[in-house]
Amino acid sequence: MRLAPGLGFLGGGLLLALLPALHPPAFYETVLYLVFFWVALATSWNLISGYAGYFSFGHAAFFGAGVYTTATLTATYAVPFLWTLPVAGLVAALLGAGAGAVVFRVRGVRGELFALLTLAITFVLSTIVLNTPIDGGPGVFLAAVPVPRWFGSQNATLYLLSLIVALGSVAAAYGIQRSRWGAGLFAIRDDEDVAEVLGVPTYRYKLCAFAASCFIAGVVGGIYAIFVTYVTVPDVFSIGLAVDAIMMAALGGTRYWFGPAIGAALVTALTQALTGGQSAILNRALIGAILIAVIVFLPDGVAGGAARWLKRLARPAGAVVVTTARVIALPTRPGAAAGTPLLQCADVRKAFRGLQALAGVTLEARAGEILGLIGPNGSGKSTLINVVSGYYQSDGGRVTFDGHSITGVDGHRIASLGLSRTYQIPRSFRRLTALDNVALAAMFGAPARSREAARREARRWLAFTGLADRAAALPEELNLHERKFLDLARALASEPKLVLMDEVLSGLTPTQMGEALQLVRKIREQGTTVVFVEHIMPAVIDLADRVVVLSYGRVLAEGKPRDVMRDREVIRAYLGRAYA
Amino acid sequence: MWPLEEVPVSTIPRSLLILMLGGIFIIAPWAPAAAGTSGPPVRIGGTLALTGPLGPTSLVHKIAGEISIEQINKRDGLLGRPVEWVLLDDQSKADVTRTLYERLITVDKVDLLVGPYATNAILSALAVAQRYQKMLVHHSFGIPKLATYPMHIPVSALGNEPDKSLPKKVFEAMESTGQAPRTIAIVTSKFSSVHFISVGAREVAAARGLKVVLYLEYEFGARDFAPIATRIKEANPDFLWVGAIGLDANLLLDAFQTIGYKPRGQYHLFPAPGPLINAPGSAFAFAYTSFEAHPPMTNNPSAEELSRLFHERAKQAGLPYPFVETQAASSFASWQLIEAAVNATRSLDDKVLAAWLKANKVDTVYGKLSFDGPNNYGPEYTKVKQIQNGRWVVVWPKEFAAPGTKIVYPAP
Numbered sequence: 001m002r003l004a005p006g007l008g009f010l011g012g013g014l015l016l017a018l019l020p021a022l023h024p025p026a027f028y029e030t031v032l033y034l035v036f037f038w039v040a041l042a043t044s045w046n047l048i049s050g051y052a053g054y055f056s057f058g059h060a061a062f063f064g065a066g067v068y069t070t071a072t073l074t075a076t077y078a079v080p081f082l083w084t085l086p087v088a089g090l091v092a093a094l095l096g097a098g099a100g101a102v103v104f105r106v107r108g109v110r111g112e113l114f115a116l117l118t119l120a121i122t123f124v125l126s127t128i129v130l131n132t133p134i135d136g137g138p139g140v141f142l143a144a145v146p147v148p149r150w151f152g153s154q155n156a157t158l159y160l161l162s163l164i165v166a167l168g169s170v171a172a173a174y175g176i177q178r179s180r181w182g183a184g185l186f187a188i189r190d191d192e193d194v195a196e197v198l199g200v201p202t203y204r205y206k207l208c209a210f211a212a213s214c215f216i217a218g219v220v221g222g223i224y225a226i227f228v229t230y231v232t233v234p235d236v237f238s239i240g241l242a243v244d245a246i247m248m249a250a251l252g253g254t255r256y257w258f259g260p261a262i263g264a265a266l267v268t269a270l271t272q273a274l275t276g277g278q279s280a281i282l283n284r285a286l287i288g289a290i291l292i293a294v295i296v297f298l299p300d301g302v303a304g305g306a307a308r309w310l311k312r313l314a315r316p317a318g319a320v321v322v323t324t325a326r327v328i329a330l331p332t333r334p335g336a337a338a339g340t341p342l343l344q345c346a347d348v349r350k351a352f353r354g355l356q357a358l359a360g361v362t363l364e365a366r367a368g369e370i371l372g373l374i375g376p377n378g379s380g381k382s383t384l385i386n387v388v389s390g391y392y393q394s395d396g397g398r399v400t401f402d403g404h405s406i407t408g409v410d411g412h413r414i415a416s417l418g419l420s421r422t423y424q425i426p427r428s429f430r431r432l433t434a435l436d437n438v439a440l441a442a443m444f445g446a447p448a449r450s451r452e453a454a455r456r457e458a459r460r461w462l463a464f465t466g467l468a469d470r471a472a473a474l475p476e477e478l479n480l481h482e483r484k485f486l487d488l489a490r491a492l493a494s495e496p497k498l499v500l501m502d503e504v505l506s507g508l509t510p511t512q513m514g515e516a517l518q519l520v521r522k523i524r525e526q527g528t529t530v531v532f533v534e535h536i537m538p539a540v541i542d543l544a545d546r547v548v549v550l551s552y553g554r555v556l557a558e559g560k561p562r563d564v565m566r567d568r569e570v571i572r573a574y575l576g577r578a579y580a
Numbered sequence: 581m582w583p584l585e586e587v588p589v590s591t592i593p594r595s596l597l598i599l600m601l602g603g604i605f606i607i608a609p610w611a612p613a614a615a616g617t618s619g620p621p622v623r624i625g626g627t628l629a630l631t632g633p634l635g636p637t638s639l640v641h642k643i644a645g646e647i648s649i650e651q652i653n654k655r656d657g658l659l660g661r662p663v664e665w666v667l668l669d670d671q672s673k674a675d676v677t678r679t680l681y682e683r684l685i686t687v688d689k690v691d692l693l694v695g696p697y698a699t700n701a702i703l704s705a706l707a708v709a710q711r712y713q714k715m716l717v718h719h720s721f722g723i724p725k726l727a728t729y730p731m732h733i734p735v736s737a738l739g740n741e742p743d744k745s746l747p748k749k750v751f752e753a754m755e756s757t758g759q760a761p762r763t764i765a766i767v768t769s770k771f772s773s774v775h776f777i778s779v780g781a782r783e784v785a786a787a788r789g790l791k792v793v794l795y796l797e798y799e800f801g802a803r804d805f806a807p808i809a810t811r812i813k814e815a816n817p818d819f820l821w822v823g824a825i826g827l828d829a830n831l832l833l834d835a836f837q838t839i840g841y842k843p844r845g846q847y848h849l850f851p852a853p854g855p856l857i858n859a860p861g862s863a864f865a866f867a868y869t870s871f872e873a874h875p876p877m878t879n880n881p882s883a884e885e886l887s888r889l890f891h892e893r894a895k896q897a898g899l900p901y902p903f904v905e906t907q908a909a910s911s912f913a914s915w916q917l918i919e920a921a922v923n924a925t926r927s928l929d930d931k932v933l934a935a936w937l938k939a940n941k942v943d944t945v946y947g948k949l950s951f952d953g954p955n956n957y958g959p960e961y962t963k964v965k966q967i968q969n970g971r972w973v974v975v976w977p978k979e980f981a982a983p984g985t986k987i988v989y990p991a992p
Contacts, residue, residue, distance in 0.1 A: 025686035026711075030679045037675070130770055130799065137775040137797065139700070141726050143707055154711070155682075228674045230703040230726070232772050234800045235674060275680060277642070277667025280630035284671075 009174075013167045020156035029159040033227065035268045036159075036166035037220060041241075042248040042260035043169040044216035048209045049246070050254030051182060053189030054110070058118025059242040061125045062092040062214040066221025067236045068129055071140040074226070081147055085161070085222045092218025093211045095125075100210040104203050110192070119239070126237035139232035140225075147226055161223050166261070169216050173257040176209070180443055183451065185209055186255070187440050190429035197389045199415035199444030199494060251294055253301025255431065262302050267291075338368035342498055342529050343388065343419075348397035350383055350553075357383040359553035360397065365498060370520065370530045372544030372561065374537075376574045379550040381533045382424060385500045389421045390414040402497060418446040418497035422490075422504055424533075426483035428475035434486050435471040438462055438493045445494020454493075461489040465519065481512045485519075492523060499523065501532040505539055517543055537575070541565065549574060617657040621664035622928065624918065625690030627680045627705070629697050632672025636852070637907055638697045641719070642667070643893045644908040645694075647886065648915030658922045666690050670701055677701040681708040691928045692717075694914055699723055699773045706732055715930040715937075717917055719910035722773020724957050731934040732956055735914045737870050737946050739960025740953050743780025746868065746962050747821075750781075750847055751788050753866075753964045753976035754819060757989045761818030761845060765794035767808055767832075768823025774849055778823030785821075793817050800825070809835035812843070818990075824848040833861045844990040847964075854900030857967055864991040869965040871909035871946060872974050874982045883945045886912050905972065913944035 020029065041063065049055050066088035073079040073087060099121055103114065129135045150157040176182040184205045187195035196202045225231050244267070245260075252263025270290065274283035298305035343365040350358040358380045365371045373381050386392040388399055390411030399407050406414050420441070429437050438458035442449050449457060462468050465485040467478075475483055484504055491499050501520070505513050513536070520543055524530055534540050540547060541561045548558040551573045557564050564570055628638040628645075649665050657663045666688055670677040677696050684690045685708065693709060695702050695718025702721045709716040710729045717733040724740050739745045754760055764785050768778035775797070785792055794815035796808055809832060812820060820843045822829060829851035836842065837860055847866040848856065856862050871877055873887040887904045894902035904912075920942045921933040941950045950958035964976040966988065973982035 025682075027679065027683040027685075027687045030682045034675060034679055127799070137770040137772070137779075138723065139772045141703070143703075143710075143728075224675065228678060228704055229707045230674065230700055232700060234771065235700060271671070271676070272679065275627075275668040275670075275676075277628060277630055277665075277669050280635075280669035283669065284631045 009167070009171065013163070016163055017160060020151035020153070020159060023151075026153070026155045029153075029155045031268075031272050033155075033159045033162045034272070035265050036162035037224065037227075038244070038248055038264035038268050039166040039261045040162070040169040040216055040220045042245045042252070042264045043166075043173050043257075044213045044220070045242070045245040046249045046254055046260045047173060047176065047185075047213040047216075048206070049213075050249055050260070051176065051185040051189065052206055052209050053192075054206065054210070055112070055115045055246075056118040056213075057115045057239065057242050057246075058120070058122045059213075059217055059245055060237050060239060061118065061122040062096055062217040063221040063224070063241060064122070064125060064129070064233075064236040065092040065095050065214075066218030067225045067231050068134050068140075068221075069218065070222035070225045071142060071231050072134055074145040075140055075142055081145055081226055085219050088222030089215040089219040092221070093215035095121075096214030097207060097211040100207045104206045104210075122237050122239065122242075126233050129237070130233045135231075135233055137233075139230055141230050142226055143229045145226060145229075158223060158227050162220075165216065165219050165223065170258065170261050172212065172216070173260075176212075177257040178451065180448075180451070181205055181208070183436075183440055183443055186432065187429055190431050191427055193391055193411075194423075194427045194429070195440075196411040197391055197415060197421060198441050198490070199412045199446075200440075201410075201412045203410070247291065249301075251291060251301055253303030253305075253307075255300065256303035256307070259301050259303040266302070338366075340367050341365075342367040342402055343531070344398075344400040345384070345388070346398045346400075348384065348387060348399060349395045350380075350387055350392060351395055356553050358387065358394070358397075361550065361553065361555055362397075363548050363555055363558065365529055365531050366546075367497075367529055368524065368527070369545040370524050370532065370543055372540045372547040373531055373533045373550065374535070374540060374547060374574070375550035375556070379574075380553040381550055382502055383553075384550070385421055385502055385531075385533065388414075389419065389500060412444070415444065415494060416446055416448075418495070419500070420445070420491040420494050420496040420498075421500040422484075422487040422502055424502040424506070426475075426480070426487040428478075428483055428486055428490075430475050432474075433471065434462060434467055434473050434475070434478065434489075435459065437475065437486060438489045441490040441493040442495075445496070447495055458489075458493055461493045462486075464492070464522070465489040466515070480507050481509075484508070485516075488519065492528070496528055498529045498531065501530060503533055503535065505534055505536050513539065537565065617653065617660055617662040619661040621662045622658045622692070622922075623664045623666055623688070623690040624692045624694055625666040625668070625681075625684035625688055626694035627668045627670035627677055627684075627696045627701070629672040629701060630669040634672040634698055634701075639897060639899065640894070640907040641697055641911040643890060643897060643899075644886070644904075644911035645915065647889045647893065648912055651885075652915065652919050655919075658919065659926060659928070665694075670696055672701075674700045674704040678704040678708055681705045685709075685712045685714060692918060692922075692930070692933070694918065695719060695721075702727075713930060715934040717914045719914045720907065723776050724955050727955050730956070731930060733917060733934065733937050733951055734955075734957055735910050735917060735944075735949065737910070737913075737949065737959070737961040738957075739962065740955055740957035741780075742960070742962070743777050744784055745960050746777055747781035747784040748788075749962045749976065750821070750866065750964055751784065751790070753987055754845065754989055756976065756978075757987050759989060761989075762789075762791060763793045763815075763817045764790045764819045764821060765796075765812050765815045765817035766792060766821045766823070767794070767796040767798065767812065768821075768849075769800050769802070769825050769828055770797055771800040771823075771825045774823045774825045777849060778821065781821050781823075790819075802828070803831060805832045805835040806838065808832065809839055809841060812836075813839055813841040818844055820846040822846065822848045825850045826852050827855060829856045829862075829865070829867075830859045833859045836861055842991070846991075852900075853905055853972060857901065857970065857972060862967055864966060864968070864988045866964055866966050866975075867972070868906070869963045869972070869974060870906045870961045871904065872963075872965055872972055872982070873904040874973060876980060876983075877945075877974070880945075882916070883909075886945055903972075909945050913946055913949065916944045917942050917949065 045059050069088040069091045070084040073084040147154040148157050184200040188202050248263035248267050249260040253259030270287050341364045345361050345363050348358050348361045387394045435458050438461050439454040442454035442457040544561050547561045547564045549556040549570050557567045557570050630638050652663050668680045693714050693716050696705050697720050699722045702718045706729050715731045719735040721734050766782050829848040878884045878887050890904045890908050891902050921936050925932050925936050938951045941948045946961050963974045963980050965972045966975045973985050974980045975987045
């Protein structure tokens with residue numbers, strides 16, 4: 001944590017911790033307890049759902065696991081209340097990790113399916129609790145559980161416990177957001193497949209985020225059990241709890257570590273302020289209206305709105321973005337001896353529901369060369385890139401990269417060996433600036449870097465691709481040409497030994513294409529091997545040292561570009577006429 | 581959860597929005613004009629679940645409470661001072677209930693407390709009351725064994741063991757027909773108080789020689805009753821006990837209609853009275869009550885007046901069943917107890933009031949209530965009501981039965 005926010009955080013926490021020493025009316029402690037309760041719960045939800053984009057409707061399950069752990073340990077086994085809290089967190093974390101270990105392996109369980117699955121966990125868990133002696137139906141009464149009296153009162157104890165958990169949650173959210181882990185989670189939220197191929201260990205990151213989220217929810221639940229003194233299944237495993245946490249996080253801003261805390265404080269304060277019994281319905285309607293207004297006018301939440309406002313202040317209206325000249329001087333990096341095989345595919349096969357996309361591809365890319373990969377649409381070029389980069393698992397054959405077998409290896413491990421790629425249609429992380437898109441690759445590339453070092457590296461690659469002045473822009477603010485180059489900068493920022501380029505020239509104007517060809521040559525000059533898929537034959541002839549032609553998932557021909565372009569089989573199957 | 585759908589923001593004029601925002605922190609207590617009173621008001625604080633899932637029933641308590649305050653103030657208030665009800669909305673949430681009772685005691689500094697609605701909220705409030713040694717008069721608590729605080733005053737008149745006494749009364753009613761059921765099916769929600777009493781019903785039934793041919797539990801909030809209805813039909817019991825709360829009874833009757841089943845006798849524990857009376861197949865259904873708005877219960881002036889006033893207000897408020905029954909009566913009785921205790925002791929001291937209530941019998945809309953038994957529970961006034969000619973009428977015990985009615989069992 002940086003010094004200024006860290007000190008502010010500690011100072012604020014200490015001041016709040018001293019409140020019970022002033023012996024205020026207990027109401028203020030209990031209201032603040034509720035504020036901290038929701039701060040912790042909304043922040044914990046945000047770790048998996050806001051940061052990683054895995055929307056959970058089942059937070060009540062993990063909260064409930066904590067509630068009933070504390071309830072059971074204190075009421076049935078007379079375990080001291082404070083001792084039960086870490087256990088409550090652990091039980092919830094294990095539950096989350098157990099579910100995540102299975103669910104996160106399945107590529108199809110994302111988005112709404114994950115939300116439904118977490119909801120199902122809530123139902124299953126509540127049914128178990130309801131039909132076993134853990135509860136059995138009538139609820140668990142906890143009024144007799146001894147609670148330590150910090151500052152001479154139980155209220156103060158619960159207040160301080162919730163303060164500690166809330167501060168801990170927000171500090172964790174802050175730390176995670178500023179770490180590699182946080183950067184990886186944000187990338188997962190935007191495009192998990194791309195993140196994996198860029199080197200983000202997506203499975204591990206999601207699992208840890210889910211476990212951390214559940215741990216906090218469990219501890220919060222443990223304190224809550226003693227706060228309300230009587231817990232029942234319908235109250236605890238209520239979908240309303242998850243909905244409230246979601247609403248608070250969305251209100252505050254899910255992409256900000258402090259967003260859920262703002263949302264929780266606002267909603268809880270409103271809820272407490274609007275409790276007059278003579279206007280109950282109007283109060284609720286007013287709260288609803290305020291929330292709707294905030295959501296409509298501040299779609300990124302209060303924190304997002306504030307950030308946009310600050311950004312507008314920092315950049316005067318009418319400021320014109322000027323593209324500067326490219327910096328093209330790059331150091332040459334040591335690599336495998338030129339001409340030695342860097343990537344080898346042996347009899348690689350891949351089928352999709354009976355469609356044989358790769359029917360035994362054998363080829364190699366040699367260190368220092370530019371290899372053109374061409375062929376008609378559906379010949380298997382992109383599938384081969386997806387298999388090599390780890391996005392698809394092959395059905396058979398072997399892929400070796402720089403002496404390592406990468407057959408069946410996760411994408412992020414392949415990336416760490418020094419292999420990167422671009423996409424036919426650019427797949428930038430849409431909520432990250434151009435700078436952070438590239439910095440992410442630099443953080444998770446072959447040489448792992450800190451966030452700051454990665455940003456410095458990213459600026460270099462943005463300059464190389466002519467995007468230096470677009471560093472602060474979001475991908476949606478870039479045109480196709482810029483987004484293609486952003487993709488390229490991102491692929492290069494990981495300092496790959498081999499970069500796979502999927503139709504990087506398509507859609508570009510002749511001038512832009514000329515710039516792109518220059519860039520590719522520069523990339524090779526600084527020591528990176530290039531395999532590029534392309535349909536523009538003049539560019540292929542101009543750029544490639546060698547060419548491999550795929551047709552129906554098999555290698556049809558390979559050799560020098562001019563030789564291949566005259567190959568009668570290639571002309572018949574793909575070109576239609578000789579290009580050289 | 582938030583009632584986002586209730587007020588589309590675009591329909592609120594800006595001026596109204598500003599007015600509403602300006603009024604956020606204003607909490608207007610219920611303090612109708614009081615003739616013959618002077619001095620600072622006696623402030624009595626409490627919460628009700630005015631919003632959230634328990635909202636509809638809490639509205640009954642709110643109307644009954646407002647009638648009570650009006651009447652107390654007409655009688656010169658308490659100690660010659662006007663009475664003010666500081667009513668807050670606990671939103672059907674136990675944690676908010678706790679917080680609001682802390683507020684009533686430590687910030688609003690009310691003189692006396694009156695309880696929230698329903699068991700869970702009352703337990704939350706009881707813990708706060710106990711911490712500050714405040715008396716809590718409450719009206720809707722379903723699990724007496726959990727209420728051990730010496731200064732709680734339970735008005736629901738369920739008795740100390742409703743899990744035994746309530747089923748016993750139901751079975752006595754059936755036996756009184758001379759055609760006592762020999763088999764019974766028990767299906768129940770797992771809602772805490774309902775489940776507690778239904779588990780007791782199973783034991784009482786077995787002890788009285790009834791054969792329990794089916795016992796099923798379903799989760800609170802269940803919506804699909806078709807499988808349960810089918811199991812009941814297959815079991816073909818002489819009598820059906822449903823641990824119903826809210827709209828469970830209606831949903832089960834809908835399922836019966838679908839499969840063409842009509843129970844020979846059916847008892848629903850805590851159904852929503854209005855919807856059930858209008859449900860197809862509900863004729864001659866039985867349910868729990870402690871009070872209904874007909875003689876002999878309305879023979880005393882306070883009950884008669886309550887019935888008349890409540891009917892007017894409930895119709896204005898659009899309640900589906902605008903008659904006094906258990907909920908309104910228990911709420912009204914709570915205020916009667918507070919008034920009686922303050923007038924008798926000329927004190928607002930919680931300990932003094934609680935001690936007096938535990939030592940004396942008080943006339944209420946129910947009859948005489950006392951709190952000298954285990955966990956402060958006194959006599960139980962459980963009754964059995966039945967739908968006859970489109971109205972709920974008490975049919976058992978005989979002394980409380982509506983004039984000219986008798987139990988109809990088996991249903992024709």
